Amino acid sequence: EPEVTQTPSHQVTQMxxxxxxxxxxxxxxxxxxxxxxxLGQKVEFLVSFYNNEISEKxxxxxxxxxxxxxxxxxFTLKIRSTKLEDSAMYFCASxxxxxxxxxxxxxxxLLVL
Amino acid sequence: xxxxxQHPSTLSVQEGDSAVIKCTYSDSASNYFPWYKQELxxxxxxxxxxxxxxxxxxxxxIAVTLNKTAKHFSLHITETQPEDSAVYFCAASPxxxxxxxxxxxxxxxxxxxx
Numbered sequence: 001e002p003e004v005t006q007t008p009s010h011q012v013t014q015m016x017x018x019x020x021x022x023x024x025x026x027x028x029x030x031x032x033x034x035x036x037x038x039l040g041q042k043v044e045f046l047v048s049f050y051n052n053e054i055s056e057k058x059x060x061x062x063x064x065x066x067x068x069x070x071x072x073x074x075f076t077l078k079i080r081s082t083k084l085e086d087s088a089m090y091f092c093a094s095x096x097x098x099x100x101x102x103x104x105x106x107x108x109x110l111l112v113l
Numbered sequence: 114x115x116x117x118x119q120h121p122s123t124l125s126v127q128e129g130d131s132a133v134i135k136c137t138y139s140d141s142a143s144n145y146f147p148w149y150k151q152e153l154x155x156x157x158x159x160x161x162x163x164x165x166x167x168x169x170x171x172x173x174x175i176a177v178t179l180n181k182t183a184k185h186f187s188l189h190i191t192e193t194q195p196e197d198s199a200v201y202f203c204a205a206s207p208x209x210x211x212x213x214x215x216x217x218x219x220x221x222x223x224x225x226x227x
Contacts, residue, residue: 033214042217043149043157043202056214091156101147102215104156 002026004105006092012111013082021077021108023092032075033093033102034067036060043091049075050098082112115140117205119218127226132190134221136203139184143205146179146186147215152199160201161188193225 005024013019025032034046047057049067064080075094079086089109093102116139126132136146144165149157163170163177163186170177174193179186186205190197200222204215 042219044217045214048214101159101162104149104158106156 004092004094004103006090006105006108008108009106010109010111012113015084015112016081019079019082019110021079021090021092021110023075023077023094023105024073025075025092025094026096026103027073029094029096029103031055031095031098031100031102032067032069033095034077035091035093035104036088037091037107038088046077046090079110082110084112086110087112115143115205115207115216117203117216117218119203119221121221122219123222123224125224125226126193128193128195130193132188132193132197132223132225134188134201134203134223135185136187136205136218137183137185138205138216140205140207141181141184142207143184145206145215146177147204147206148177148188149202149204149217150199151202151220157202190223193223195225195227198223198225 007022032049035043037043045058047061048055066078068076089107091107092105095102119136147162148160150160151157161172161175161177163179168179174191176189200220202220203218206215
């Protein structure tokens, strides 16, 4: 069964540095999402992406965040200047349609020191 | 925006018992309610979902019920097994601009003792 994949699985960075998290959605899916989960807390929506543009974003997704689909397979989340509070697990998800089930990737655990 | 409350935060049962996790939501426009199971350090995985045009859905040992009037929905697991131990998240999704963006509950840590 196809799965969403994410790289890296873990990332450690210094505060103020830029990080790029990568995702490969399921190949026939058209809608892509990023979520984050701070340790021990619930999953929080960041952004959704369709047809090469952001369709929705949450309050968390401020100017330091950006998303991109640089080619036909990858979907990236960039954090421009990381802060300590950005430390979390970041999940990518994809869905076939705009009202269909979302499938999550394994996550990237980001630690900002 | 949507607000989802989930109870209990922790649920401990003996193998073979039933487990029930309850969620309430605030936005009457919500019409899609997925449940995810997340094992320690792993991705959330969809286990069952329900849409607002039905009141109950069952898949083997798992069932979900929805009461739109009261704005609550529940997950029922029968004949629990140790491998059911995980954190379970409910979510509610309004249809906003054609996309389903789920708001998650805080999760229930289910522990099934052998």
